[in-house]
Amino acid sequence: MKAPSTVPVGLEGLDEQAVAAMAIGEAAALTARPGNLWRDTAKGILRQRSAQVGLLLLTILITTAVLAPVIAPYDPEVAVGIEEGLSQADGEFAPCVHLFGCPEEQPQHILGLDRNGRDVFSRVVWGSRVSLYVGVLTVGFAIVIGSVIGATAGFVGGGLDNVLMRIMDILLVFPALVLAIAIVTVLGAGLINAQIAIGLVAIPIYARVMRASVLSVRERDFITASLALGESRRGILFRRIFPNSMTPLIVAGTLGVAGAILEVAALSFLGLGAQPPLAEWGSMIALDRNQLFNAPWLILAPGIALTISVLGFNLFGDGLRDALDPRLNR
Amino acid sequence: MLQFVLRRMLLTVPVLIGVIFVVFAIARILPGDPCFVALGQRATPEACAAFDARYGLNEPIFVQFGIFVSDLFRGDLGESIAYGRPISLILIERLPVTIELTLFALTIATFLGIALGVASAARRNSRTDVGTMMFANFGVSIPVFVLGLILIFFFAVVLKDTPFALPPSGRLSAGVIIIPLAEAWGMQDLDGPLRVVIDFLGNMYVFSTLVTGQWAAFGDAVVHLILPAIALATIPLALIARMTRSSLLEVLGQDYIRTARAKGVLERRVVLRHGLRNAILPVVTVIGLTLGALLSGAVLTETIFGLTGIGKTITDSILGRDYPVIQAVTLITAVIYLAVNLVVDVSYAFLDPRIRLE
Numbered sequence: 001m002k003a004p005s006t007v008p009v010g011l012e013g014l015d016e017q018a019v020a021a022m023a024i025g026e027a028a029a030l031t032a033r034p035g036n037l038w039r040d041t042a043k044g045i046l047r048q049r050s051a052q053v054g055l056l057l058l059t060i061l062i063t064t065a066v067l068a069p070v071i072a073p074y075d076p077e078v079a080v081g082i083e084e085g086l087s088q089a090d091g092e093f094a095p096c097v098h099l100f101g102c103p104e105e106q107p108q109h110i111l112g113l114d115r116n117g118r119d120v121f122s123r124v125v126w127g128s129r130v131s132l133y134v135g136v137l138t139v140g141f142a143i144v145i146g147s148v149i150g151a152t153a154g155f156v157g158g159g160l161d162n163v164l165m166r167i168m169d170i171l172l173v174f175p176a177l178v179l180a181i182a183i184v185t186v187l188g189a190g191l192i193n194a195q196i197a198i199g200l201v202a203i204p205i206y207a208r209v210m211r212a213s214v215l216s217v218r219e220r221d222f223i224t225a226s227l228a229l230g231e232s233r234r235g236i237l238f239r240r241i242f243p244n245s246m247t248p249l250i251v252a253g254t255l256g257v258a259g260a261i262l263e264v265a266a267l268s269f270l271g272l273g274a275q276p277p278l279a280e281w282g283s284m285i286a287l288d289r290n291q292l293f294n295a296p297w298l299i300l301a302p303g304i305a306l307t308i309s310v311l312g313f314n315l316f317g318d319g320l321r322d323a324l325d326p327r328l329n330r
Numbered sequence: 331m332l333q334f335v336l337r338r339m340l341l342t343v344p345v346l347i348g349v350i351f352v353v354f355a356i357a358r359i360l361p362g363d364p365c366f367v368a369l370g371q372r373a374t375p376e377a378c379a380a381f382d383a384r385y386g387l388n389e390p391i392f393v394q395f396g397i398f399v400s401d402l403f404r405g406d407l408g409e410s411i412a413y414g415r416p417i418s419l420i421l422i423e424r425l426p427v428t429i430e431l432t433l434f435a436l437t438i439a440t441f442l443g444i445a446l447g448v449a450s451a452a453r454r455n456s457r458t459d460v461g462t463m464m465f466a467n468f469g470v471s472i473p474v475f476v477l478g479l480i481l482i483f484f485f486a487v488v489l490k491d492t493p494f495a496l497p498p499s500g501r502l503s504a505g506v507i508i509i510p511l512a513e514a515w516g517m518q519d520l521d522g523p524l525r526v527v528i529d530f531l532g533n534m535y536v537f538s539t540l541v542t543g544q545w546a547a548f549g550d551a552v553v554h555l556i557l558p559a560i561a562l563a564t565i566p567l568a569l570i571a572r573m574t575r576s577s578l579l580e581v582l583g584q585d586y587i588r589t590a591r592a593k594g595v596l597e598r599r600v601v602l603r604h605g606l607r608n609a610i611l612p613v614v615t616v617i618g619l620t621l622g623a624l625l626s627g628a629v630l631t632e633t634i635f636g637l638t639g640i641g642k643t644i645t646d647s648i649l650g651r652d653y654p655v656i657q658a659v660t661l662i663t664a665v666i667y668l669a670v671n672l673v674v675d676v677s678y679a680f681l682d683p684r685i686r687l688e
Contacts, residue, residue, distance in 0.1 A: 050467070170348035174664045177626035181644060182356050182660040185653060262473050266630055269475050270645055285476065296483050303476035311471035318467075 019212040019248040022324050044323035051319020057312030065128040072122035073108075076279040081109070081117030093117065095297060111301050115288055116277075123279040124301050130280045131309050134195055134264045135257040141199040142260075143253050146206025151245070153207070154214030155237050165211065168204035176201045176259075177266055184272045191264075191280070194273035198263045202256060209252045213245035247324050254317035258310045265306055281306045334679050342672055349668065353661045354398050357653060358391060370651065407658040412650040417658045421640060422526060425662070426533035427501070428639030431631065432624050434536075434559040439566035440617055444606075446567075447574025447613075451582060452601045462571060469568030474627045478561040478634040485557055497554050499636035501535055506550045508535060514542040558635040562627045566620035573616040577609040611682055618674030625663045 045051045064071060074080045084107050086092035095112040096102035111120035153164040171179075176198075183197035184190075217223065218241060226236050265282030267273035274280030276287065281302035288298035365378035365387070373381070382388045386397055401408070407417040446466075450459040486498035497503065511532030512518050512525065520528070532538045536555065539548035581587065582605050590604045591597070625641075632641035640659050647655040 166344065166348070170345055170352060173345060173349055173667050174352070174660065175622045175625035175629075175667065177629055178644065178660050178663050181629070181648065182353070182656050185648060185651070185656050186356055258471065262471075265473055266475060266626075269473075269630070270633070270648060272648060282473075282475075285479070289479065292479055292483055293487055296487075299476070299479050299483075303473070303480065306476060307468075307472045310473070311467060314467060314471050 018321070018325050019209055019216070022213070022247045022251070041323065045319055048319035048322050050315040051323065054312050054315030054317070054319055057308055058316055061128055061132060061309050061312055064125055065132045068126050068129055072119075072125040074119035074122040076118065076123040076126040077277040079117035080107075080119050081113040083117075086113065086117065088113075088115070088117070094295065111297055112295065114284065114298055115291065118277070120284075120298060120301055123284055124281070124305050126279040127281045127284065127302060127305060128309070130191075130274065130278065131261050131265070131306070134191070134280075135261040135309075135313070138195045138199045138260040138264065139202065139253050139256045141195070142202035142256065143206045143249060145199075146203040147210040147249060149203065150207035150210025150212075151214050151237065151242065154211040155218065155233075155241065161211075164207070168207045171201070171204045174201070177263060180263060180267060181270070181272065184267060189272045189275065191268070191274040191278065194264050194267040195260075198260050198267070201263075202260065205256065206249060206252060209248050210245060213248045214241055217241050217244045251317060251321045251324060254313055254320055258313035258317065261306070261310050261313070331679070335676050338672060338675055338679075342668055345668060346665070349664045350399060350402065350661065351395070353657055353664070354395055356660075357657060358394065402661075407661070408654040410647075410652055410655050412647065412652040412655070417655055420643065420655070421658060421662060422530055423533065424638055424640050424643050426530055426639075427637055428625075428628055428632065428641055430534040430536055431555065431558055431562060431637060431639060432621075432628055434555050435562035435624060435627075436566065436617070436620075438559055438563040439570055439620070442563075443567045443570025444574050444610075444613065446571040448578060448601065448606060450571070450575045451578035451605075452597075454579065459575075462575070466568040466572050469564045472564070474561055474565070474630045475634055477564060478558070478631055481557050481561055482634070496557050498557065501551060501554050501637060502547065503550050503554075506547055508539055508544055508547040508551075509542065511538040511542065514538075514544075558631045558637060561634070562624060562631045565623050565627060566617075569616055569620050569623070570613060574609065574613050577612045578605055581605050581609040611678065614674060614678060614681065618671045621667055621670050625667065 046055075081088075081093060086107075092106070093113040096106050096109050098104055098108050102108065109119050109121065111124065114120050114123065149164055149168070153161040179201050180194070180197040183200060184193050187193040187196065223236060223240055226240050231240075264273050265280070268280050268282030269286045271283075271286060274283045276283060284302040285299050288295065291298050365373055365381045369377055369381060386394060389397070405418050407421070409415065410417050410420060413420060446462045450456075450462040453459055482498040485494065485496040489495045502508070510518075510529075512520065512528050515528070517525070517528060535551040536548065539545075539551055578601070582601070587600060587604055590600045595604070628639065629641035629644055631637070632639045633645045636642070640662065644656055644659040647653075647659075
């Protein structure tokens with residue numbers, strides 16, 4: 001009997017049965033037709049409409065992040081507007097696009113300048129790097145720790161399993177953002193600390209997913225065969241069970257990146273994450289929040305960028321889940 | 331049934347103890363001196379020594395935990411550094427604001443979410459379905475604080491001076507005064523726990539103006555809640571709509587549904603009575619689970635819309651380094667989450683007899 005059944009938000013379709021089905025499905029595919037697994041999976045994913053859209057959005061995000069120095073016309077952390085002698089009082093911080101009738105002698109800033117005279121378009125472009133890095137690294141951290149905990153609990157079982165998973169249950173009782181705020185306040189504000197906090201809060205999600213898939217793989221015949229062949233328990237865990245339990249973890253991780261980007265941006269918005277002058281979308285919105293009434297683009301631009309990135313990971317994660325869950329109709 | 335409820339409550343106890351320990355441990359075990367957290371990085375050693383002595387931080391860790399727990403059970407959550415007042419009093423004042431906002435948002439999310447989910451599942455792959463699912467994906471992806479700011483911009487700036495304009499912040503318009511509940515009920519001389527309860531209820535403006543018939547103020551309070559409630563409801567709404575859809579689709583594929591259709595039951599009745607009734611259980615669970623998202627979202631929503639609930643209390647405390655308050659709010663939100671999910675599990679057993687026989 002487990003304590004309050006908590007499924008993290010956004011993963012509600014990824015219950016224990018789905019995890020087990022994915023893990024077993026993958027193992028079955030491995031034994032049935034080796035060699036075709038990756039191609040089949042990729043085909044399955046690309047058949048999903050949501051995965052297609054998600055992949056498109058992620059391609060845009062990643063391309064922007066990689067090509068940021070090429071795309072961004074200005075240094076995102078330098079007050080170019082001040083250097084160019086523009087003044088906010090004269091309304092010269094507003095967007096200026098030559099194509100749309102902005103005087104040629106004025107320097108072009110397609111999304112205008114922020115309160116400190118930095119080019120907003122360049123900041124939005126560079127912000128994609130920060131978000132991508134934040135999302136992937138935070139989730140990576142949570143996955144590594146979470147999957148070790150989950151795998152240990154599932155493989156060893158018994159009392160250790162009980163203790164570990166009850167601890168995970170307790171952590172899941174806290175609203176994620178609230179717990180993260182408490183942790184960052186103690187660690188001190190900063191992007192790294194915000195990532196650590198969000199990562200810590202996310203650990204139970206991956207521990208649960210990993211445990212469920214280890215439990216379902218553990219009982220399969222090829223594990224019994226390895227045992228019979230005299231393979232060590234550690235070898236079985238790392239060489240047999242781990243690789244075969246990855247699928248659900250990848251799905252949860254993809255959806256988790258979306259959540260991590262949102263939560264770190266929220267912490268940055270509250271002043272606990274990225275610190276100025278770093279070009280981070282959440283802190284950009286916080287900086288110019290009071291200009292909502294006269295310069296809404298300062299909030300809309302990073303806001304839309306955030307939404308697109310999160311949407312990309314969410315859609316792609318949904319597509320992955322649907323493609324990899326053999327219980328769903330193919 | 332009673333046995334099930336009792337057993338379920340008993341199972342909550344160890345989790346509750348764990349929750350208290352986590353809240354306690356964050357401040358004491360994570361790197362970071364509580365003294366620096368409270369007084370700032372440049373606190374002198376003397377100031378820190380005095381601080382440690384005052385809050386019992388020089389005692390052994392187990393003694394500290396014992397003191398922490400025994401204080402909690404006496405309702406003592408410590409004292410706010412910024413306000414210099416007991417935190418329990420601050421929370422009693424502000425919790426009603428959060429409860430009102432959260433209930434408002436949850437109501438919107440539940441009814442609209444189930445309706446949208448049913449509409450999508452009933453006509454799979456129709457325009458309604460595709461539209462709803464696009465909306466749901468969008469809803470879980472847009473940050474609450476961005477949505478809140480966009481709503482303010484749209485309803486308070488773009489639609490300004492039209493009948494559709496909505497107030498962007500606060501709980502009441504300037505000049506609107508409401509008669510406190512205790513006064514309206516002629517109990518201003520009352521003291522003790524009952525008075526606390528009445529003040530608590532009275533601080534839910536929508537509720538108190540409704541029961542005392544202050545209609546103008548009631549309308550004003552409701553109008554002020556609309557935007558924050560929409561911002562807060564979006565994520566749960568999307569999750570509930572998705573869950574309703576997938577759960578109903580699964581049920582609608584079953585044999586007894588085909589039987590019902592074959593014997594000529596109206597499609598509407600098949601979906602709502604035969605289908606939805608059986609599909610609703612997972613939805614109820616999701617409603618309980620979205621509470622975590624709601625409480626996280628309340629932190630951001632209250633901050634953006636200037637509502638002084640416990641969410642805004644925690645963000646206000648960040649700048650003031652008011653750690654005891656942050657700790658207390660963390661604990662309270664976790665306890666609320668636990669309690670609500672206990673209720674959800676029990677109601678689950680009411681809805682489905684199979685559960686309690688397990």
